[in-house]
Amino acid sequence: MTEQDTAKDGGAAGRSASNASTLAGYEGCADDYAQTTAPKPEAGDQPALVELLKAASPGGSLLEIGSGPGWDADWLEERGLIVRRTDGAESFLHFQASRGRHAEQLDVINDPLGGPYDGVVALYVLQHVERETLPAVFARVTRALRDGGVFLFSIREGEGDTVEIGSKGNEYYVALWPRSEIVAALAALGLDLLWSHSFEGSEGRWLIALFRKGAPE
Structure with a gap:
């Protein structure tokens, strides 16, 4: 995410010991983050959203999940499409409110995630969920989807865990995952890969x- 030179759009996902500083970091950078991630017409549409x-x-x-400024x-x-916008950081909720958009803290x-939904989107956010917790989050997302529903998300590829330091000195917890493990974990929950x-x-x-x-229905 931009604050620590990571990626595009999304706030912190949840509150726990190792990612508490991640959430605090996003609380302090919403305006800067929104400015640096604002859509650029010359860049065209994102293939993932297409x-x-x-x-x-x-x-x-x-x-x-992790709606951030709300550009997606x-x-x-x-x-x-009808989007329920959510984020863990209040600063992003306030930013979206200033744009006339409603977002909920989640x-x-x-x-509770609610649902069933036709889709769940979690771009540039789940890398902040601790390794031992992410499988349970995947299971919760699966239960929130209707049969035939779709799940679009991003994750950092690799091995192990790391902490990245933002421009304001905040620490951001990041878990890295091999692609094969992610695909296998979701297949075990009954989710089939459509595109990557x-x-x-x-x-x-x-x-x-x-x-x-x-x-699909």
Whole structure:
């Protein structure tokens, strides 16, 4: 995310010992983060969002985890989807309110996710969930999806855990995952891989993947 030279759009996902400083870091950087991640028309549409739009039910309802400034939700809503915007950092809720958008505070680890949804989106946020906790978060997301629903998310590829230091000195917990482990974990929950893309960012390698729960209706 931009504050610590990571990625594009999303706040902190949940509150626990190792990512408490991550959440605090996002509380202090919403305006700067929003400015540096604002959509650039010359860059065109994000391929991941295009794939989600193709796979989701027309006019379907989505839960966005880590909505951040809300740029992705704007894009999806402009194309007819209904997005429940959520974030763990109050600063992003206030930023979206200043834009006339409503976003709710959500701890993805402990709070009810609601649903069932036609899709769940979690871009550039789940890398902050502790390694031992992420499988349970995946299970919660799966339960929140209707049969045929889709799950779009990103994760940092690699091995182990790391702490990154932001421009204001905040520590950001990051878990790295091998692609094969992520695909296997979601397959065990009944989610089938539809599309994926890996790329190198300034801070390391990212995986963006789109999964579907069971057979589409």
